[in-house]
Amino acid sequence: MTTVKEREKIQKQFKEQMNEDELLNCMRCGFCLPTCPTYIESGFQESHSPRGRIALMKAVVDGVIEPDEEVEKSLNMCLGCRACEPVCPSGVNYGHLLEEARDIINQNKKHSIPVKTIRKVVFEGLFPHQNRMQNATGLLSFYQRSGLQRIVRSTGILKLLPDNLALMETVLPTVPPLKEMKNRPTHLLSKVETKKRVAFFSGCLMDTMFMKTNDATMKLLQLAGCEIVIPKNQACCGALHGHSGEKDGAKQLAKRNIQAFEDLKIDYIITNAGGCGAFLIDYDHLLKDDVNWAERAQAFSKKLKDISSILVDLEFFNMKLSLPQQVITYQDSCHLRNVMKTSSEPRKLLKAIANVEYREMKNADSCCGSAGIYNIVESEMSMQILDTKMKNAVATQATTIVTANPGCLLQMKLGIEREGLSSKVRAVHLVDLLLEAVQE
Template identity: 70%
Template sequence: MNIIEKERIQKQFQEKMDYDELLNCMRCGFCLPTCPTYIESGKNELHSPRGRIAIMKAVVDGDIEPDEEVKKSLDMCLGCRACEPVCPSGVKYGHLLEEARDIIYQNKKPSLPVKGLREVVFNQLFPHQNRMVGLVGLLGFYQRSGISTLARKSGMLKVLPDSMQLMEKVIPLAPRKKEIKNRPTHLEPLAVKKKNVAFFSGCLMDTVFMKTNEATKKLLQYAGCEIVIPKTQGCCGALHGHSGEKMKAKEMAKKNIEAFEKAEVDYIITNAGGCGAFLVDYDHLLKDDPEWVERAKGFANKIKDITSILIELKFDQLPLQLNEEVLTYQDSCHLRNGQKTFIEPRKLLQSISGSDFVEMKNADRCCGSAGIYNIVESEMSMQILDYKMEQTKKTKAKTIVTANPGCLLQMKLGIEKEGLSEQMRAIHIVDLLLEAYENAKNK
């Protein structure tokens, strides 16, 4: 960073950072055992929550410059927020991290390749669902045409890092463009009606993971929900909010609030932990906008994860059946730490007859996916994943269940990395529940 950038960043830290929140950190260290980067870095305080808060405060106080070391410390954070539930002072670490990253990325001039990549990802791709559909159509062509097989056999993929080569193998078969576009916006319940709900489709979930979205809606219908799916909704903005693009995240939040305000529903249902945690935080994201903050609160108060509504509607008391199978569960960090939802998925899994649920040690520790973290901080991500796979293998489970697309891909990557693809599978919880419900129904 040059002198002008540092001065600009420091000034904005002083103007924008919540100093009272920084002071709330008592440096007690309760957060340390929960922080994957602190543990995996050999207990380096620069990579702990209290260490990062100390760095932010030091920048505000003018004790240190906001140099590359400061940026590196903040970038290394997964943003898993595991430190928040254990903090006796209730420090909102996630809010501090997002603000600090936004200040740095908006005031530091990136290199041309980085600038180009951020422009494509944050401005040209994720905010435009039609472009996401087009890209997924190309992915489907790559997978179905035989080009993927040729790319692997010819060694073309060896120019990519090892983790990216494995990721290419585990990406689900993309739906066809026609399949994505021809879908209903209203669905009737398939049982006695209990609730009116809206469904938040997301961007990756509604393209790459379209089958999981379809399974989610089917479960809601079986549970007695009438569903509306607003056409004008879009990406939740989480990737932007976590990566120093808050202004764009705010634009996307307003678009979603408008889309769902017209739907008179009991809840807005999500099936992706990362999306849900960002959606319930829209009121914080828009707290400085008098026109939108109350509307954001109304929206956020209706957000509910699919597992929560299934428990509320007693779906766990319906017949659910699998063949003899050992299951384990990997928590989505944002579902657990952001939405405070962790008992419900376990209740649902424990209700499946014919299966044995085994709790994984440190199931609540991040798997290392964290949005695009496994791409930009690949080495640390793989260290964290290696630990996670060690714990998974100890359960002797044949099925790893999770509740977020990033976690799902990361666990699939771990299975492939360990050479266990013939013995183990990773699956989203709604896909497993639909499988269990329809198995029982057809017997």
């Protein structure tokens, strides 16, 4: 609960910091409504639509309403998938408005001591420090490899957790040993004639929990003709901070990454996680008001490219790609599609694999409900969205569901478990499937 004093301060900052021109850009036309998962799944509640949330923000700016718990609930219920942006005839940058509003509310809200402690540990103590991420993930590796996981599962302790958290434990990837996570490459030569010199954004969770996917990404780049530089001093992209009302922390991470990549003499910065890529490409907006960093951020953002885009540019689809006969479908990463504008490239690569039948999923461009930690903090709505997504996935009769973001991957694996299809259907990251298909 926010106090009167807190609400007054929030209202003042809304007036001072929210981009009123952007708020006024919304024409209330409703083109965004059919694209918004929370609007649809909430039974068409206006307050859970992009148009409705913009109206609430504008009302707070104008002093018509107070920034009370209902306003905060509406903003928190948003997935931040940004599917509303490509269909908006006025080009409203809804994602920027949402992050600004969340940041103002969070910076002026008194969290309980447990919540404050958790946020401090996560946002300040863990994610900005890759060595700590490695050590923390190393504990998960020990849990999986020592036999402790088998013991925990056999005792039924997991049944004490909420159903979704218990299921999440079963879909986590097998984490490599800590020694492997700490021994990462910094420079790789192309395996064929060099066509491009690129830098690889390895990320925090991607280079620990999903390290094998990073390895697959780098191998594909090498096979496509890329020399790869992997800066050792790069950091977490800051997406978790930016989406959770920790904008200052996101800015600090952005500056660290810009410094790490800006003097490398490269053609592109390559990402393999839609959520990370979308936040990285938005650094120019994040630092637009900082005279010392705005231009540097713009130069950084211009070099961002998703792995699927560069593979298509380098005609990787002309390689001999083959898999055992199967039906596959693709679930878009919202941020890859809506922010990085990358949707045809993954499909082109998948359709190039011999023996594979590609079937388009209905509403593949609609969010799966993962959205960072949304499936934990807004579990009910997340599972409602996932159930709808799985109906569409099952209708394709695909045995392989492909996506391009770690959160989406875990969410689709969770959906497969919830549907009892784990013996028939698998979910896999695009680059892992492509590496399976490479016939060297």
